[in-house]
Amino acid sequence: MQDFIFYSNEFDLIKLAETEKSLGNKEIVLCRNFSDKDLIELKEKINSNKFPVKFFTCHLLLKSDSKELNKFKNKTDFIGVLGGNPLLNSFAVSNKRIDFLFKPCMEGRLSFDTGIARIAKQNKTEIIIPFSQFFNSKTSLIRNYVFCLKIMKKFKLNVKVVSFGKTLNELRSVKDLESFKNFLEKKYKRIKE
Secondary structure, eight states: OEEEEEOOTTOOHHHHHHHHHHTTOSEEEEEEOOOHHHHHHHHHHHHHSOOSSEEEEEEEESSOOHHHHHHHTTTSSEEEEEOOSHHHHHHHHHOTTOOEEEOOOOSSSOOOOHHHHHHHHHHTOEEEEEGGGGTTOOHHHHHHHHHHHHHHHHTTOOEEEEOOBSSGGGOOOHHHHHHHHHHHHHHHHHHHO
């Protein structure tokens, strides 16, 4: 299983690797809006040690910026967009060079629709639901994701629930993440009936 982390320099990569392995994850994607210097330092740390898991890097775009996308596309393993509003979600799924759309929903108004889903399907953009987004959230966030999952299922999109933790305490096991996705899908089935 592959987990995604909202990476900061606070993480000790050795402890992170051991924790993730004990949680059942074999591949870890370290996500961040990197600077060139941060990315070089991180890659040096990864290459200088032997870890029990495999690390990958993902540059997070925080706005629709094609220049930044072009700059980092060949420097990191993946490119993702931290979505949450219709403009960012559309930007993320409209560009074939973007691998992931993180946080397609926020509390409040729904920001993911059939138009975005259709383009995500065409461009094979993977949708990432961060479990950490639900810490201290309101019920409207769960409701929004339940409706989004309905759209995502209809278009057969590739959807994952990942930890996206900022600390070791926020990481979750493979079983926890799968159970949470099943919980959201069961909520969807109840609404459907």
